[in-house]
Amino acid sequence: MQPFETAVRALPQRLRAAAMALPESVRANAEEVRLRAExxxxxxxxxxxxxxxxxxxxxxxxxxxxxxxxxxxxxxxVLRHGFIPLPGGHRLGVCGSAAMRDxxxxxxxxxxSLCIRxxxxxxxxxxxxxxxxxxxxxLPNTLIISPPGAGKTTLLRDLVRAxxxxxxxxxxxxxxxxxxxxxxxLPQLDVGRNTDVMTGVSKAAAAMMLLRGMAPQILALDxxxxxxxxxxxxxxxxxxxxxxxxxxASGTEDLRRRPVYRGLLDVFDRLVSITGxxxxxxxxxLEVREPCLPQSASFVSL
Amino acid sequence: xxxxIGFLCIVVGCGGLGxxxxxxxxxxxxxxxxxxxxxGRLCCEIGFxxxxxxxxxxxLPALGPFWDRMAYTPYGEESFGEAWxxxxxxxxxxxxxxxxxxEMGEVLGRYDAESQTAALLALRGQxxxxxxxxxxxxxxxxxxxxxxxVLGGLMxxxxxx
Numbered sequence: 001m002q003p004f005e006t007a008v009r010a011l012p013q014r015l016r017a018a019a020m021a022l023p024e025s026v027r028a029n030a031e032e033v034r035l036r037a038e039x040x041x042x043x044x045x046x047x048x049x050x051x052x053x054x055x056x057x058x059x060x061x062x063x064x065x066x067x068x069x070x071x072x073x074x075x076x077x078v079l080r081h082g083f084i085p086l087p088g089g090h091r092l093g094v095c096g097s098a099a100m101r102d103x104x105x106x107x108x109x110x111x112x113s114l115c116i117r118x119x120x121x122x123x124x125x126x127x128x129x130x131x132x133x134x135x136x137x138x139l140p141n142t143l144i145i146s147p148p149g150a151g152k153t154t155l156l157r158d159l160v161r162a163x164x165x166x167x168x169x170x171x172x173x174x175x176x177x178x179x180x181x182x183x184x185x186l187p188q189l190d191v192g193r194n195t196d197v198m199t200g201v202s203k204a205a206a207a208m209m210l211l212r213g214m215a216p217q218i219l220a221l222d223x224x225x226x227x228x229x230x231x232x233x234x235x236x237x238x239x240x241x242x243x244x245x246x247x248x249a250s251g252t253e254d255l256r257r258r259p260v261y262r263g264l265l266d267v268f269d270r271l272v273s274i275t276g277x278x279x280x281x282x283x284x285x286l287e288v289r290e291p292c293l294p295q296s297a298s299f300v301s302l
Numbered sequence: 303x304x305x306x307i308g309f310l311c312i313v314v315g316c317g318g319l320g321x322x323x324x325x326x327x328x329x330x331x332x333x334x335x336x337x338x339x340x341x342g343r344l345c346c347e348i349g350f351x352x353x354x355x356x357x358x359x360x361x362l363p364a365l366g367p368f369w370d371r372m373a374y375t376p377y378g379e380e381s382f383g384e385a386w387x388x389x390x391x392x393x394x395x396x397x398x399x400x401x402x403x404x405e406m407g408e409v410l411g412r413y414d415a416e417s418q419t420a421a422l423l424a425l426r427g428q429x430x431x432x433x434x435x436x437x438x439x440x441x442x443x444x445x446x447x448x449x450x451x452v453l454g455g456l457m458x459x460x461x462x463x
Contacts, residue, residue: 009377062381065411070374070382071354073415107414 004030006088007118010067011059015041018053033116035060060111067092072107077200080105081176089119089181089188119181121189122151126158129283133270139163139218139242140269143288145249150274151281152246153178153222157189159244160220164192171216173206174199179222204232211236220244230260237267252286265289312462313455320451327440327447330395334433336365337403341426344410349419355382355411368393383407399432 004027008019011033018041019033029045036042037057040050067084068075075084084092093115099107133142142159144152157179164170172195174180180187180197187197196214198206203221210216219236221229224247237243247261251273255261271286343362347353353361356376359369371389374382386407390400402425409421 013379062379065381066377068411069354069356069376070411071352071356072411072413073348073418074352074354076414 002027003088003090003118003120004028007086007090007116008033010063010086010092010116011035011041012062012066015051015053015055015059015063018051019043022049022051030118032118034113035063035115036113037111057111060114063092063114064094064111076107078177079108082108083117083176085177085181085183085188086116087183087188089121089183091117091119091181093117119189121157122154123158123161123190125151125155125281125283126162129155129272129285130159130162132285133272135269139168139244141237141243141267142245142270142272143224143264143268144244144246144272144274145251145255146274147250148248150276152248152274155272155274155283156220156222156244156246157191160195160218161190161192163218164195168194168217169215170195170218170220171210171214172197172220172222173201173203173210174222175201175203175206176222179220202228204228207232207236211239211241216241218242218244222246223248224260224264227260230264233264234267243267252288308462309459312459313452316455316458317448317452320448320454323447323451324444326394327436327444330399330436331433331440333366333393333395334399334429334436336363337406338426338429338433339363340365341406341422341429345419345422345426348410348422349415352415382411386410399436402428402432 005020007030008016011019015035020027022043026043026045026049030043031046032044034042034044035055037055037060039055041053041055043049043051064072067086072079078084079094082093084094086092094108094111095113095115096108096111098105099109130139133139144155146152160170160172160179170192172179172191174182174197177199179189180191180195180199181189182197182199187195191197196210196216198210201209203224204226207219207221210219219241221233221243222245224230224233224245233243233245245268247255247264249255249258249261252265252271255265255271265288268288271288273284273286275282275284340362344358347358347361356374359372368389371392372385374380374385380388387404390403390407393400393403395403406422406425409418409425412418413421
């Protein structure tokens with residue numbers, strides 16, 4: 001089944017048929033499927049293509065019912081983050097009126113629009129980068145930085161996959177399911193043969209659980225945003241584990257200016273900066289400091 | 303000879319009607335008892351395990367043909383609530399019991415686990431009241447219906463023949 005086909009499976013029959021009636025070239029390059037109340041179903045590939053069906057409020061409710069298997073209680077926690085993971089690694093973004101309770105989002109009701117983001121893996125992007133990152137055959141602590149949407153998570157996933165398939169024990173603290181996109185316990189995106197994924201729990205808590213329970217050689221965390229994430233990274237790096245992570249930043253100076261990241265510059269040995277637009281990407285490896293590799297762990301040799 | 307066969311047919315027919323009424327009362331007790339137990343198990347499954355409703359038929363006790371009649375599929379056109387209502391309305395139960403079961407379908411899968419658990423416990427309480435009434439009715443009238451059927455058949459046969 002093609003990614004587009006698995007992604008639109010959650011739609012009501014009428015909309016699914018309209019989406020599948022779009023030309024093959026659109027379906028093959030589709031990045032998003034947008035549903036907005038009283039607007040035509042639109043597929044972005046990457047330019048917008050209207051399918052021959054108008055979305056109504058009932059379609060939005062039925063789609064949500066469908067992706068939750070009629071069980072809202074199973075997706076409420078992730079829905080509070082604004083999206084629901086779908087089979088195949090796709091994601092359903094949800095927009096509507098938030099119902100608040102105790103200062104937090106209890107539920108999103110009166111759904112006004114939905115966005116299915118179609119997942120596509122880009123395997124092999126780490127293959128060229130990894131040899132350049134290795135120091136004495138070992139992977140140093142590495143932070144991937146770029147502005148949003150440049151492909152940090154994609155690169156992290158590919159590094160994890162390559163390191164894992166190379167024989168290292170890799171653990172991923174995948175709080176929002178963006179790296180492995182686990183569904184019913186199975187990673188929907190390839191993260192390698194020797195990878196353990198903890199999902200649905202905060203990065204900081206997951207990292208400590210993985211460290212205690214799975215004895216990783218490499219620990220990967222996506223998107224460091226909070227001080228507790230930075231603190232747990234520092235703690236893990238001090239335990240002899242190689243840490244791989246990502247952060248929104250344009251360069252080293254940008255990191256130094258922000259209090260959350262400033263301390264991390266003492267943790268990471270290498271920065272990988274991603275630049276570029278469209279489908280072209282440039283990966284620059286920046287040395288933060290002389291790598292201080294743990295003696296006890298053995299790493300990938302690719 | 304034909305009179306004897308006619309006599310027998312009337313007695314058996316009326317007796318059968320009596321037994322049918324008895325078995326319906328019995329079936330009501332069994333069904334309400336099963337749904338009351340189900341409500342308890344649902345509280346555990348939803349409240350603790352956050353089990354998706356589509357997995358319930360495989361995890362919970364058989365409810366006669368109820369789960370088969372629901373035939374819920376996650377990507378189908380019918381929602382879980384609609385499928386549940388359709389199956390509940392097809393049960394051979396008095397309208398008051400069917401309304402309770404339909405109400406259960408309205409709750410399942412629509413709210414967070416705590417809200418569903420609270421609603422299910424309240425519904426289980428109402429189901430237990432209905433179950434108590436059904437048991438009393440079965441005790442008081444069940445055998446009477448069967449006996450009345452046979453005796454009524456005998457009387458009718460005597461009068462007619």
